[in-house]
Amino acid sequence: MKKTTLFKKLILDKEILVLPGAYDGLSAKIAEQTGFKAVTLGGYPASGSLLAKPDVSLLTLSEMVDHVRYIVDAVDIPVFVDGDTGHGNVTNVARTVKLFENAGVAGLFLEDQVFPKRCGHMEGKQVIMAEEMVAKLKAAVDARKDDDLVIMARTDALAVYGIDEAIERGNRYKEAGADLIFIEAPESVEDMRRVCREVKAPILANMVEGGKTPILTAKELQDIGYSVATFPLSTIYAAAYGVKLVLEELAATGTTAGCMDRMIVFSDFNALVGLAKVRETEALYYANLFEILQKANKK
Numbered sequence: 001m002k003k004t005t006l007f008k009k010l011i012l013d014k015e016i017l018v019l020p021g022a023y024d025g026l027s028a029k030i031a032e033q034t035g036f037k038a039v040t041l042g043g044y045p046a047s048g049s050l051l052a053k054p055d056v057s058l059l060t061l062s063e064m065v066d067h068v069r070y071i072v073d074a075v076d077i078p079v080f081v082d083g084d085t086g087h088g089n090v091t092n093v094a095r096t097v098k099l100f101e102n103a104g105v106a107g108l109f110l111e112d113q114v115f116p117k118r119c120g121h122m123e124g125k126q127v128i129m130a131e132e133m134v135a136k137l138k139a140a141v142d143a144r145k146d147d148d149l150v151i152m153a154r155t156d157a158l159a160v161y162g163i164d165e166a167i168e169r170g171n172r173y174k175e176a177g178a179d180l181i182f183i184e185a186p187e188s189v190e191d192m193r194r195v196c197r198e199v200k201a202p203i204l205a206n207m208v209e210g211g212k213t214p215i216l217t218a219k220e221l222q223d224i225g226y227s228v229a230t231f232p233l234s235t236i237y238a239a240a241y242g243v244k245l246v247l248e249e250l251a252a253t254g255t256t257a258g259c260m261d262r263m264i265v266f267s268d269f270n271a272l273v274g275l276a277k278v279r280e281t282e283a284l285y286y287a288n289l290f291e292i293l294q295k296a297n298k299k
Contacts, residue, residue, distance in 0.1 A: 004148035007078035007106035010037055011150065011180060011202055016222035021232035023049045024067075025074030027239070029272070038078040038106065041071060044119050045236040046082070057116030061087045065099045078106030080150070085115045086136050093136045094143035097151070107150025109182060110140060112157065112169065121185055121211035125156045130169050134176040141177035152204065153178035156185070163191055167198045174201040180228065185212045189224070196225030204228040209237060 001009075010017045020036055022028035023045035031039045044055035046067055051058060064082070072079050081100060086093035093110065100108045111117060112133040114126040127133075133153070140151050153173035158166035163186070170181045182204040186192045192213070196203050205226040207215050221229045242262070249259045256263070264272065 002146070002148060003078040003104070003106040004146050004150065007038055007080065008148050008150055008179065010078070011227055016218050016226060017228045018218050019080060019228060019230040019232075021045050021230070021235050022071055022075075022079070023236045023239070025070045026273070027235045028071045028075045028077075028079070031235075032075045032077050033272070036077070038080060039071070039075065040080040040230050040232055041068060041082060042230075042232040043082045043084055043117075045233060048236055048240075055117075055119040057084065057118075061092075061096060061099065065103050068100065068103045068105060072104040079104070080107045080109070080152075081105050083108040083110045083140075085113055085117050086110050086140070088115075090135050090139035093139045097140045097143040097149075101144055101146065101149055105149075107152065107179075109152035109154050109180075110136060111154035111184075121208050121213075125159050127155070127157050127160050130157075130172055133169070134172060137173055137176040137178055150179045151177065152180035152182055154182040154184055158183055158191075159185055163194065167195060170195070170199040170201065170203075174199070180204055182206065187212050187214075189214055189216070192221075192226075193224050202227035204230060207231045208233055 017038065018036065019038055019040040020031045022031055022039035022041055028039050042055075043059060043064070046064055047053050047055050047059045050063065050067060068079065068081050083093075083096050083100060086096050096110075097108065110133075112127045112130070114128055118125060133155075137151070137153055144151065153170070153176070155166050155169040155173065157169050166183045170183055174181055178201070180203070181199050181201045183195050183199065184206060186195060192205065203226050205216075205221045205228070206213060207229060209215065216224075218229050246256055246259050246263065250256050270276075
């Protein structure tokens with residue numbers, strides 16, 4: 001089954017799809033080995049990991065696509081990525097879809113913020129006219145080669161115009177061809193229930209630790225009516241915390257011995273990234289060469 005087809009199926013299944021954030025190939029591989037069925041990459045963790053900068057449209061389309069290729073190559077599960085505002089008008093949106101599709105993603109999402117956008121849980125957001133976003137979504141749908149490539153529409157209108165406008169946009173974006181709808185940053189469970197009740201499409205919930213939306217369990221989100229739950233920043237937050245701890249230990253004591261129990265060490269890491277399989281492949285292809293070398297050495 002194609003990854004796009006599988007991803008769409010996972011979205012439409014009765015059981016909610018939980019998408020952990022994968023900010024690089026390693027975190028994606030860990031997610032896959034942990035048993036997750038798909039992963040997601042947002043602009044926030046990509047900008048944070050690559051540039052050490054906030055999510056304010058500093059990362060270019062080509063940088064994001066290059067980064068995505070590494071993640072897609074690292075795992076066998078579907079990868080869902082952030083297309084931001086589409087990086088321009090309808091022409092740019094079409095190119096954004098083409099480049100991400102060629103990179104092997106299972107889906108991407110576009111948002112209706114004014115460029116330069118900002119993280120959905122930051123203050124001061126502005127959104128474009130709904131009509132312009134509808135045009136972008138139609139361009140995105142027309143640009144994809146694979147009809148199963150998932151295109152999600154995100155609206156940040158709730159923070160700007162309120163929940164009524166956000167729900168109206170969600171339904172309009174579904175009518176324009178979006179497969180999945182994401183209304184960003186509801187601040188109460190009541191609003192989350194209303195979104196799921198009134199938007200006639202599969203809905204995604206975004207769980208940001210320290211953000212505006214209440215953090216609920218996957219089961220609670222499923223019961224509310226969500227089809228997908230993302231935890232896009234959990235891994236990069238945990239990684240940053242872990243790096244900070246070990247470096248503070250090293251700076252204070254001159255050794256990492258005191259935090260070895262909180263680290264993956266040499267042999268475990270080699271197992272994680274598949275060193276044994278690499279060695280098996282090398283042995284398979286070089287078997288005859290090794291025999292020739294051994295005979296040559298005996299002479």
